[in-house]
Amino acid sequence: MAARFVPLQENCMSDNTAQPPLSAGPAAPPGLAGLAITPADIEAAAARLAGVAHRTPARTSRQADLRSGAKLFFKCENFQRMGAFKFRGAYNALAQFDAAQREHGVIAFSSGNHAQAVALAARLLGMPSVIVMPTDSPAAKLAATREYQSGQRASEVVLYDRYKEDREAIGKRLAAERGATLIPPFDHPHVMAGQGTAAAELIDEVGPLDKLVVCVGGGGLISGCAVAAHARSPGIEVIGVEPEAGNDVQLSLAAGRIVKIGTPRTIADGAQTQAAGALTFPVIQRLVKRVVTVTEQQLVDTMRFFAERMKMVVEPTGCLAAAAVLEGALDGIRGQRIGIILSGGNVDLPRFASLIAE
């Protein structure tokens, strides 16, 4: 039986962080010992999400196949509830709160999809949520987060000035005042396991794959997906994709330790993380073959491809994995069966319009 030591997350407040259950699941496959999650955690997450999260479609495109020389399967998490895979991890985490945690609710910091994911999951589970967002968040994201909280007691969006205020201090104060539990955006085993259900569904639907290509921000999605993919499709190669401007995980793999970079300038806002997590990075080291990068222009071209040929809105971060495959950043793919996770579709409409009109 694999020991599952789960260290505290560095970006969590230790007192109020949801802890994974200590009961050990079924034996982990070889090579997974010591990692934060096992295939059994993904199965348990899938059971919690059944009937709550969308089983998003896996789409194919002859144009994309012609262009890449491979057989591509796109997992459409842009069609997930609240518009991104983040709902999977947030719901899987909140669904495991005990009675006291549910009573006092959840706190999350996010200007992105994690905010909306936690707000929606909390409402569905009948608990309060406090989402801490910067004052300069896009109005549409603020509105969407408040909409997901609507009618939920004691739920609110707390704004802070990211240039003047310390969000950690705000979080500590709120957590102390309310006894609420912080759920971080990626570095948490329940979040990671929830995200992995996307890859599990894809392979269950389309069969074994040669490669699975996944965008990398903090590593929550790719770590969960890597565990799920290796369990379901032995021998699969899992490949990460970062924006060229924000290749911290590529650097980290080369260095053999977590490398922190300045906030990257990229349109892929979901990949603007400065470093992988203490829980996600070991999974990436063990199960991800390599990380490649794509340029901003390749992201825009891929976004246009999706709109024009596949009639879908995919946000810039959601285009990372596909851009690597369609724009030639990956070699050795000819004739292969390749899964591609499209992570989300939440992009402001005027911004989307201006990007595709270029």
Next chain:
Amino acid sequence: MAARFVPLQENCMSDNTAQPPLSAGPAAPPGLAGLAITPADIEAAAARLAGVAHRTPARTSRQADLRSGAKLFFKCENFQRMGAFKFRGAYNALAQFDAAQREHGVIAFSSGNHAQAVALAARLLGMPSVIVMPTDSPAAKLAATREYQSGQRASEVVLYDRYKEDREAIGKRLAAERGATLIPPFDHPHVMAGQGTAAAELIDEVGPLDKLVVCVGGGGLISGCAVAAHARSPGIEVIGVEPEAGNDVQLSLAAGRIVKIGTPRTIADGAQTQAAGALTFPVIQRLVKRVVTVTEQQLVDTMRFFAERMKMVVEPTGCLAAAAVLEGALDGIRGQRIGIILSGGNVDLPRFASLIAE
């Protein structure tokens, strides 16, 4: 056994038009006698299309349900091959050509989705296609049509000046020269039966419906869908939607005969037909409860809704049915189960960008 008298289409050249087989299928349900197609024709079309056309997803949206007060099921023909339902009818028609017809190939007139549908279906079936398009067709549509024809012997796009030349004369000359068969865009039983498979798939997937809402151009889609829907979901109400500026079928139903109007000015280019067909109109009279209209602004608002909330590109014509439901043009829908056909997603990207950015 229902007699199936199929009159010649008024917009076909009689000598070279593909004729439906005269063998009678299973007995038609009551009320369908004398119509151009029966439920058995839809089943036969579905068998021909199996593994060739996409079984497009039926999507749902909580936002759309909240807004309408009904439970909505969107049939995503924007994800169909070549981007619209038209592939179904074209392939179903061409697949029934005999050896001589296949040798000499197909002719179609179209500046829209029918052109691409016939070009693609012909290539898949290994026959030549001649597509007659106006010189001022959008460059993207010309390019797409030629792309679908590529590598196919004797296939070409023939351009004509719609202000100076007579396309009927061009068609007659080409048909005589080549012995090719004309497939009209809607007024043909094989085309109508093919289009009906969209509704058949939707109801097979989601179960019986109270209403099915379908856009109306020449009536090929709604007539096929009405036959399929009444056979699968007895008591269903089939409702047509036209742009306010081009309500010829609404006028025709009121008049009890086919009313022809001037070419309507609307962004819904697939509904710019001037009159329903001699074969489609009797089906609409018999099986369509009523036709409602929506404004241009409602189409734009609906297109934006799909992009923002459902992460999909839907062309203006494809928004007609949804606009009627989401913008309040239909009463008596509260609590009902409603199917909505999204007919296609082929809209030039710059145009799409400018419409959603408004």
